Amino acid sequence: MIKRAVNTKLPHQYQKYVNMIASLFVADYTEQTKLLPIKRGVEFHPDIAPIDNLYFTLKNDVKLEIGGIPFDNLSFVCGTNSRSQCECVVFPHDSDQHSWVLFAELKYRQHNNNFNRGHIKKAIRQVYRTRYYYMQEGIISLRNTSYLIISFPLQRVPFKGFTPTQAQLMKLKRDKNIILAFTNTISVIDQKSLKIV
Numbered sequence: 001m002i003k004r005a006v007n008t009k010l011p012h013q014y015q016k017y018v019n020m021i022a023s024l025f026v027a028d029y030t031e032q033t034k035l036l037p038i039k040r041g042v043e044f045h046p047d048i049a050p051i052d053n054l055y056f057t058l059k060n061d062v063k064l065e066i067g068g069i070p071f072d073n074l075s076f077v078c079g080t081n082s083r084s085q086c087e088c089v090v091f092p093h094d095s096d097q098h099s100w101v102l103f104a105e106l107k108y109r110q111h112n113n114n115f116n117r118g119h120i121k122k123a124i125r126q127v128y129r130t131r132y133y134y135m136q137e138g139i140i141s142l143r144n145t146s147y148l149i150i151s152f153p154l155q156r157v158p159f160k161g162f163t164p165t166q167a168q169l170m171k172l173k174r175d176k177n178i179i180l181a182f183t184n185t186i187s188v189i190d191q192k193s194l195k196i197v
Contacts, residue, residue: 002095003067005139013075019067019093020060022047026070027055027153028087028106042070042087042106054153056104058090059187059197065093066188068102076133085130086123092191097143099191101134103127104149116152116161123150124180131178147194148180157183 007014027050029040049055060066068090069075076083086105095101105123109116127148134140152159159182164172172178185197 001097002091002099002101002139002144003093005137006069009137009139013069013071016069017067018044018046018069019065020046021063021065023060024058024066024068024090025049025055026058026088026104026106027053028108029053031108041072044068044070044088054108056106056149056151056153057185058102059185062188062190064188064191066090067093071130076130083129083133084126085133086127089130089134095144095191097141098145100145100147100194101131101140102147102149102186102194103130104151106151106153108154109152110154116159120150120159120161120163120182124148142177144177145193146176146178147186148178149186150180150182151184153184
C-alpha cells in the first residue's frame with residue numbers, strides 16, 4: 001500500500017526506493033563531503049554497516065521484507081523551493097493500512113550537552129513535517145503507526161537536552177498514532193510494530 005502510493009503520488013521519490021530482507025544501516029554523508037569534489041548524501045547500507053561513518057540501525061532479525069527511500073533536497077519541493085524533511089522513510093515492503101512507517105532524522109553532533117536542545121527540536125520538526133507530507137498526499141493515514149526517530153550517531157543514548165514528557169509522548173500516540181523516540185537503534189518486530197532498543 002505505502003510503496004504503491006509513493007509510486008503514484010511521488011514518483012520521483014519512488015525511483016530511489018530500495019527493498020531488502022536485512023538489517024538497515026542509515027548514514028548521512030552530507031556534511032562530511034560538502035567540501036569534497038564528489039558529494040554524498042543519505043545512504044542506505046543493507047546488512048553491512050558502513051566503515052567510514054556512524055549510522056542509525058534498523059535491526060531486522062525477523063527478516064521482514066522492508067523498503068525505504070533516502071531523501072535529498074529535491075525529495076519535497078514547493079514551487080522552486082525545497083521543503084524541510086528528514087533523512088529517510090522505511091516501511092514494510094508489503095504494507096497495509098495498519099503497517100508501521102518510520103521517519104528518521106540523524107544529527108551528527110559530537111558532544112552530549114545543552115547544544116542538543118536546539119538540534120533535537122529541529123529534528124522533531126523535520127520528522128513531523130515529513131510525516132505530514134506523506135499524510136497530506138494520502139500515502140499513509142492515522143491507522144499507520146508512525147515512528148518518528150531522532151538519532152545522534154556520535155552520542156550514546158540517552159541523549160541530553162530537550163526530551164518531551166511521558167504525557168506528551170502518550171498524547172502523540174493517542175491522538176496521532178505517533179511514537180517519537182530518541183535512539184540510534186530500533187528493531188523490527190513484525191509488519192505492525194517496531195521495538196525501540
